[in-house]
Amino acid sequence: KNQVEQSPQSLIILEGKNCTLQCNYTVSPFSNLRWYKQDTGRGPVSLTIMTFSENTKSNGRYTATLDADTKQSSLHITASQLSDSASYICVVSASGGGADGLTFGKGTHLIIQP
Amino acid sequence: EAQVTQNPRYLITVTGKKLTVTCSQNMNHEYMSWYRQDPGLGLRQIYYSMNVEVTDKGDVPEGYKVSRKEKRNFPLILESPSPNQTSLYFCASSLRQRGAPSSYEQYFGPGTRLTVT
Numbered sequence: 001k002n003q004v005e006q007s008p009q010s011l012i013i014l015e016g017k018n019c020t021l022q023c024n025y026t027v028s029p030f031s032n033l034r035w036y037k038q039d040t041g042r043g044p045v046s047l048t049i050m051t052f053s054e055n056t057k058s059n060g061r062y063t064a065t066l067d068a069d070t071k072q073s074s075l076h077i078t079a080s081q082l083s084d085s086a087s088y089i090c091v092v093s094a095s096g097g098g099a100d101g102l103t104f105g106k107g108t109h110l111i112i113q114p
Numbered sequence: 115e116a117q118v119t120q121n122p123r124y125l126i127t128v129t130g131k132k133l134t135v136t137c138s139q140n141m142n143h144e145y146m147s148w149y150r151q152d153p154g155l156g157l158r159q160i161y162y163s164m165n166v167e168v169t170d171k172g173d174v175p176e177g178y179k180v181s182r183k184e185k186r187n188f189p190l191i192l193e194s195p196s197p198n199q200t201s202l203y204f205c206a207s208s209l210r211q212r213g214a215p216s217s218y219e220q221y222f223g224p225g226t227r228l229t230v231t
Contacts, residue, residue: 032218043118043204043222044157089157093218106156 002027004092004105012111017080021108023073023090031095035064035075038087038107047075047088077110085112116141118223120205126229127195135190135226137205145210146188147172147220148180150201157204163188164210195230202227 004025013019025033032051036044048057048064050073057064061078077084087107094101118139127133139146147162149172159172163182177199179191188207192199205223 034218034220041202041225041227043206043224044220045222046219049219102159104157104159106154 002092002094002103004090004103006088006090006105006108008108009106010109010111012113013080015080015082015112015114019077019080019110021075021077021088021090021110023075023092023105025071025073025090025092025103025105027071027092027094027103029095030068030071031093031101033064033066033073033093034091035062035073036089036091038089040086044089080112082112082114084110086110116221118205118207118221120203120223120226122226123224124227126231128231129196130194133192133195133228135192135203135205135228137188137190137223138186139188139205139207139221140186141207141209141221142185143207143209143221144185146182146205146207148178148188148190149204149206150174150199151204151225152201160190160203195228197230200228200230 007022034049035047038044047059047062050057050066052068055066063076066073087109089107090105092103121136144165148160149157151157158174160178161180163169203226206220208220
């Protein structure tokens with residue numbers, strides 16, 4: 001069964017510090033992996049999308065990495081800001097067939113404290 | 115402005131009273147999807163549609179119906195709502211072309227908070 005596990009469930013850090021969120025998956029065959037940011041009560045917004053051949057992708061202070069061999073991804077946030085407080089969701093897409101093929105992680109709830 | 119819109123944003127209703135939540139996108143996307151989000155469970159897919167007149171069940175389709183008569187619209191129908199359908203609902207769309215990773219980016223609507231009493 002395809003699964004996406006995210007850790008930690010929640011994280012509190014001080015403003016200005018860096019942090020790294022983890023995503024482990026058992027989705028096969030792999031197509032792409034996406035990270036989303038979801039502010040409380042709002043719809044998720046895409047941060048990055050990575051395919052099998054990409055191992056790093058940046059979007060401003062957000063850097064995602066992908067290790068397709070170990071089936072792990074991480075999202076690194078540099079110099080955190082109060083506006084980074086949100087849930088971060090990892091979504092892995094399987095390729096092939098007519099099915100939707102999306103598997104969602106439950107998210108990491110990040111709180112940035114001043 | 116490219117966007118996904120949902121209506122209503124907030125709805126309180128009673129058990130058994132049929133309701134429809136509308137979803138519309140202006141990006142000419144082929145793929146549309148409905149999710150519900152509950153605390154501790156994350157986003158769970160209800161139904162999705164690969165194109166006009168093509169719909170399929172997601173992980174939690176029981177108690178819901180959808181239709182895709184036009185490319186831009188994908189309404190979610192609750193024929194007989196029950197309290198366990200109280201949730202935050204999101205509609206999403208994407209272009210979803212093979213071989214174009216960026217086209218898989220999903221655009222989510224602002225959400226509809228539904229309470230069934």
